[in-house]
């Protein structure tokens with residue numbers, strides 16, 4: 001099974017409950033536009049570098065297409081299609097006025113220089129500038145991209161369309177970015193984990209947590225959970241994992257990662273593996289790296305009491321069935337990691353208004369949106385006796401379907 005098929009499987013599980021006609025199903029599931037471009041740059045060595053970039057625009061019935069850009073060696077059409085579809089359901093679920101898109105460049109940003117990444121970004125923007133824009137499609141950071149990449153896109157786009165910071169979100173705060181956007185996804189994951197733990201009669205304080213991935217999302221999730229008193233007993237990155245049953249000192253780990261760019265080698269924990277991390281006996285397991293980490297056998301080996309999906313698509317459908325059968329609650333990606341796009345929405349609104357909101361306001365409003373969405377979906381799941389994932393898709397599909405019906409074709 002490929003990624004888009006898996007997302008479509010989750011869509012279908014919920015769509016069945018909504019009794020959609022085949023035509024509406026096809027309309028909702030099919031991406032609106034798929035752009036594939038060759039991105040050619042001069043590498044530092046003088047040789048020519050050939051890369052392939054994608055932008056898949058899935059649905060814009062509720063507002064401009066919205067979603068991140070990923071720079072990673074596994075980026076391809078299918079992954080972009082799946083992630084774009086997830087964005088449609090995510091923006092609808094938290095009720096912000098956007099549709100869904102996703103894209104990226106097939107490259108390994110750890111093996112190319114910052115100068116090469118800048119040239120790649122500018123050339124990619126040149127190739128897609130006519131399909132993006134503040135009221136068309138608004139990219140943002142995802143794996144392998146950051147605020148600097150967004151600043152280059154804004155600058156390059158401005159050469160064609162005139163200066164307009166609302167073309168991308170997740171920009172540097174000094175260049176029309178929003179306070180709180182960098183931390184927003186991890187902050188939101190911590191809020192959603194808190195709400196779910198409370199439903200289970202637990203608190204963050206004293207809970208043990210394992211987090212796969214210590215980049216933007218995993219890092220901020222660890223910091224917020226540790227601040228609230230959780231014991232972050234394990235973290236990992238692409239090179240390996242760390243374990244300390246007493247809890248890792250996250251601030252000390254941050255200093256180590258700032259110096260070495262890796263979690264491995266940190267003296268305050270013993271080395272372990274990503275595979276072990278997924279099987280740890282913890283209260284909360286948080287995948288915050290790549291998709292597709294839980295297959296059937298990994299799911300059968302999970303010993304965590306709760307899974308909060310910070311990553312997009314970490315769970316294959318066969319693994320989801322195992323979690324449901326074993327009664328392990330899963331807070332699905334489109335709810336758990338929606339804090340990022342919520343604050344992207346706030347950034348876009350600030351850019352359109354040429355105005356800046358303070359961090360306290362951003363975090364307060366992000367929290368309110370997430371807490372409301374969480375309880376809506378948790379209650380819906382309980383009432384209908386369905387998983388939170390199916391409830392989340394159910395709510396989102398109903399909103400997008402209604403928007404299509406009202407707008408007409």
Ligand SMILES: NC(=O)C1=CN([C@@H]2O[C@H](COP(=O)(O)OP(=O)(O)OC[C@H]3O[C@@H](n4cnc5c(N)ncnc54)[C@H](OP(=O)(O)O)[C@@H]3O)[C@@H](O)[C@H]2O)C=CC1
Pocket residue numbers: 141142143144145185212213214215216217218236237238239274288289290291310311312337338340341
């Ligand atoms: N950024 C955002 O606002 C949002 C991100 N997400 C999702 O969150 C996830 C993480 O994104 P983000 O934090 O932005 O990305 P980053 O690039 O900042 O971080 C990714 C992290 O995952 C690690 N990683 C990569 N490959 C593996 C692997 N095979 N095993 C274990 N760890 C690995 C990386 O390690 P290393 O540094 O060694 O490569 C890094 O620690 C993605 O699924 C993304 O789609 C969802 C919503 C919003």
Ligand SMILES: O=C(O)CCC(=O)C(=O)O
Pocket residue numbers: 066067068069090138139140141142169170312337338340341342344
């Ligand atoms: O902030 C955004 O626009 C999108 C972030 C993203 O790519 C995601 O939520 O998966």
